[in-house]
Amino acid sequence: MSRLIRMDRTGHTTIAEWTAGDPESTNAAVTAFHEQLEQGCFAVVSEGPGRARQVSELPVQEPVVILRRPIAGG
């Protein structure tokens, strides 16, 4: 079971869960994914120590996809 997680004021929220072979849950996750991107989030996949990759489409094979907010210099 893969998860789409958004870092937010609650700590984090699971936006969607899907199984790669299940079209229904995957389609729902893809829809939720794009809704979050439209709201200004960026999607990131952690690739182990020291590496992460930003994605613009839901990588359905990944176990966890994280949504983060934009950062800026303070």
Add this chain to the structure above:
Amino acid sequence: MGADASAAVPAGLPELAAVHWRRRVDRTALARSGRLWTLCTAAHTAPLITTAGVLAALNPVTIPVGLILLGHAWAIPELYAARGAKVIRRRDVPDMEAEAVALGFLGDLVDHRARDLLCRSGMVLEQASLGVWLLACDGALLVPAGGRRVHCYCVGVSDRGLPPSDRTAHLLLALREDEAGLATVANLAFAGAPWRLRRRLRGPARAALDEAVGLARRLTAHGQPSP
């Protein structure tokens, strides 16, 4: 539905678009900004020290004035260092429950060593190409290889309602996506000797800086551990 092969976006933080006029930070730019900072500090303090010396040489009666000038010369770098220390100051936790969730999530993103430091200091230590990073909720420290200088960056998520650990996780993911991009987006608050910053930090943050500097001293110029 997106295939994995097409899912990756072009390298570089998307936030770079907001600071398109800045040159992307690399090792050379980092060293240059460090030297510029030192030069700037010297330009601020040297005239004061020189004037104090000249006044004392011309007429000893002016020594009190010279002491005031020397006080200013001492205070200027201290104020810069204090500004640098502020970027990793711990914030109040508005929601302990959310912070506990966020801390657990952040802990899952780091290895055992970094997790241990995170518990002690609330900061994440991450070794990368430009040097050793210490990430806090509203800023980051970068100690380049050699450990002779520390760069303090003010950078974070604009949503102040996020738990501190979530804010730190945002910086960690951005760092892992594009280290140079993060350094470019961030605003430099201070660059100077670690000892100058160290005096302005409290216990756990001071220990974290010591650990980062120790690790940076063992790195080669290319960011790899020395043999």
